[in-house]
Amino acid sequence: MDMDFIELDGVEKVFDVRRKAGFLRRERHEVRAVDGISFRVPRGEMVGYIGPNGAGKSTTIKMLTGILTPSGGRLRVAGIDPSRERTKLAHRIGVVFGQRTTLWWDLPLRDSYRLMHRMYRIPDRRYRENLDRCVELLDLGELLDVPVRQLSLGQRMRGDIAAALLHDPEVLYLDEPTIGLDVVSKAKVRGFLRDLNAERSTTVLLTTHDLTDIEQLCKRVMVIDHGRLVYDGDLAGLHEVGESERMLVVDLERELPPIELASEPSARVVKVEGPRQWLAFPAAASAAPLVARIAADYPLVDLSLREPDIEAVIAKMYVSDSRL
Amino acid sequence: MAEVQAEKVAAAEPALRPEIAFGDRPRLVEGVRAYGLIVAMWLRSTLAYRASFVMTTLGNFAATALDFVAIMLMFTHVDALGGYALPEVALLYGASATAFGLSDLVMGSMDRLGRRVRDGTFDTLLVRPVPVLAQVAADRFALRRLGRITQGLLVLGYALVTLDIAWTPLKVLMLPLMVLSGAAIFGAVFVAGAAFQFFAQDAAEVQSSFTYGGTTLLQYPPSIFAKDLVRGVTFVVPLAFVSWLPALYVLGRDYPLGLPEWVAFMPPLVAGLCWVLAGLAWRAGLRAYRSTGS
Numbered sequence: 001m002d003m004d005f006i007e008l009d010g011v012e013k014v015f016d017v018r019r020k021a022g023f024l025r026r027e028r029h030e031v032r033a034v035d036g037i038s039f040r041v042p043r044g045e046m047v048g049y050i051g052p053n054g055a056g057k058s059t060t061i062k063m064l065t066g067i068l069t070p071s072g073g074r075l076r077v078a079g080i081d082p083s084r085e086r087t088k089l090a091h092r093i094g095v096v097f098g099q100r101t102t103l104w105w106d107l108p109l110r111d112s113y114r115l116m117h118r119m120y121r122i123p124d125r126r127y128r129e130n131l132d133r134c135v136e137l138l139d140l141g142e143l144l145d146v147p148v149r150q151l152s153l154g155q156r157m158r159g160d161i162a163a164a165l166l167h168d169p170e171v172l173y174l175d176e177p178t179i180g181l182d183v184v185s186k187a188k189v190r191g192f193l194r195d196l197n198a199e200r201s202t203t204v205l206l207t208t209h210d211l212t213d214i215e216q217l218c219k220r221v222m223v224i225d226h227g228r229l230v231y232d233g234d235l236a237g238l239h240e241v242g243e244s245e246r247m248l249v250v251d252l253e254r255e256l257p258p259i260e261l262a263s264e265p266s267a268r269v270v271k272v273e274g275p276r277q278w279l280a281f282p283a284a285a286s287a288a289p290l291v292a293r294i295a296a297d298y299p300l301v302d303l304s305l306r307e308p309d310i311e312a313v314i315a316k317m318y319v320s321d322s323r324l
Numbered sequence: 325m326a327e328v329q330a331e332k333v334a335a336a337e338p339a340l341r342p343e344i345a346f347g348d349r350p351r352l353v354e355g356v357r358a359y360g361l362i363v364a365m366w367l368r369s370t371l372a373y374r375a376s377f378v379m380t381t382l383g384n385f386a387a388t389a390l391d392f393v394a395i396m397l398m399f400t401h402v403d404a405l406g407g408y409a410l411p412e413v414a415l416l417y418g419a420s421a422t423a424f425g426l427s428d429l430v431m432g433s434m435d436r437l438g439r440r441v442r443d444g445t446f447d448t449l450l451v452r453p454v455p456v457l458a459q460v461a462a463d464r465f466a467l468r469r470l471g472r473i474t475q476g477l478l479v480l481g482y483a484l485v486t487l488d489i490a491w492t493p494l495k496v497l498m499l500p501l502m503v504l505s506g507a508a509i510f511g512a513v514f515v516a517g518a519a520f521q522f523f524a525q526d527a528a529e530v531q532s533s534f535t536y537g538g539t540t541l542l543q544y545p546p547s548i549f550a551k552d553l554v555r556g557v558t559f560v561v562p563l564a565f566v567s568w569l570p571a572l573y574v575l576g577r578d579y580p581l582g583l584p585e586w587v588a589f590m591p592p593l594v595a596g597l598c599w600v601l602a603g604l605a606w607r608a609g610l611r612a613y614r615s616t617g618s
Contacts, residue, residue: 015616016616062447065450065451066450066451067447067450067451067614068614068615069611069614069615071615083614086450087452087453087454087455088453090451090452090453091453093451095448095451097447097448099444100443100444100445100447100448101445101448102448102451102452104365106369106464107365107369111365111368111369114365115361115362115365118361119358119361119452119453119454120453
């Protein structure tokens with residue numbers, strides 16, 4: 001079971017959407033939010049689950065937690081059918097929704113945690129250890145007595161992550177855990193998740209819009225679009241099949257003709273605006289030799305690097321062909 | 325590598341609790357326990373701000389008290405309402421207000437369900453290992469609602485002191501029976517109303533018309549209402565069993581619609597039936613939610 005800790009076989013979720021088409025008339029049509037997805041996640045793996053808005057990411061997570069009942073296919077988490085034994089499964093999973101809190105809005109974190117303690121029947125010693133650990137690593141010490149509604153987004157997210165871990169879940173689902181967070185908070189959350197996965201071999205499935213999350217956390221990434229799994233592999237492979245490009249923005253001392261580098265044929269200038277030039281190069285390649293070359297050959301003032309976004313990568317996957 | 329992995333899992337093992345969930349525990353017990361836990365949390369937080377609690381409870385009491393004052397003022401102009409004197413109306417009023425107050429205290433938060441479904445926070449209740457109904461009912465437990473119960477009990481007390489009744493053991497027994505069954509009937513209406521909010525998220529208003537509206541209706545004697553309305557609240561939404569029928573027994577009055585005397589003892593049965601129906605409605609609502617996600 002450890003190799004197939006999370007199992008999906010041809011899982012489907014079809015919504016029946018009714019639209020107003022007149023005074024009392026409703027038009028019905030089917031939306032296949034998840035359209036036959038199969039994958040396996042072994043225990044202890046950390047997987048990124050990405051895709052554009054409305055691709056079916058959240059719907060999948062909701063089925064994995066037992067919130068939604070699948071319309072078809074077979075789904076097991078730790079050997080449990082989530083939709084049939086939702087409350088049994090709840091003891092073994094932790095869930096963090098980036099967009100909404102599972103904490104009690106008007107109460108201090110401490111009260112929420114105390115309730116979790118009793119609600120999940122966490123043994124006292126275990127609860128104290130887990131709480132202390134989370135408080136230390138997620139920097140929650142000063143926040144414990146502040147009502148949740150007064151916390152910043154980043155603070156609340158850390159509070160939510162702690163809440164999801166107090167009962168030692170074997171799987172942690174994170175739905176957009178870094179959305180809207182500042183750089184410092186993002187780094188803190190990522191570091192914490194990495195340690196959690198390494199030390200406790202907690203299985204982690206996270207959805208995100210931020211490819212950096214995947215880069216820093218997940219060896220494996222699954223891409224979903226229109227309810228179908230269109231990629232399952234490592235991040236470098238995704239960049240390859242998606243032919244995605246990073247962008248180097250270069251500020252030169254003065255206006256110059258587009259940069260040309262014989263040693264870096266894959267880099268090309270896509271835009272020039274006065275002394276500023278944009279160079280696109282394959283995302284899988286390192287930026288270092290390119291930067292070194294430019295610095296050596298051109299009067300360089302400043303530069304910055306832009307990562308490709310998921311939407312662009314996936315869009316390209318479709319444009320290139322449908323080999324997947 | 326595999327060994328390291330196995331070691332890690334073994335190290336984490338003591339943390340994994342035995343297969344508890346509540347598969348082996350009765351759902352009801354588990355629900356009541358969860359309800360108690362959540363209510364205790366809200367109580368602690370309410371009592372942390374004692375001054376604020378006292379103020380809101382007094383406010384709640386005053387607002388409901390004025391309600392009965394209005395009826396008393398009315399009686400300064402008339403001697404009877406639909407053939408009922410003030411102490412008799414007070415009995416109807418007190419019984420229905422206390423029953424409603426009790427169920428409002430315990431289940432009053434149910435009408436927030438629609439909002440939770442709409443803003444998506446309902447999902448967060450579904451990932452916790454306790455029954456959802458208990459979580460919804462206990463959410464934001466508001467002790468200030470004691471104000472309404474206090475007012476209801478005071479009016480009930482006033483009625484009992486001023487009424488001239490030949491008390492029998494059955495009539496005495498009828499009082500707690502009436503209030504508790506009444507609270508249970510209102511509770512079932514709260515649950516059914518919440519279940520309806522799974523389908524129509526703005527249905528809290530419909531629910532209010534049965535709960536708040538229902539209690540206002542019951543505060544007046546049935547004789548002042550149209551027959552069809554009385555029929556409706558007897559056979560369709562059986563609110564008449566909350567206070568009218570049992571209170572009329574205590575008062576020794578004729579029943580509306582020519583109902584036999586024994587209907588006065590029906591409230592516990594009616595309450596049980598209402599809960600079965602409300603429970604089924606709740607399950608249907610929850611199932612629909614989990615298949616549509618909205």
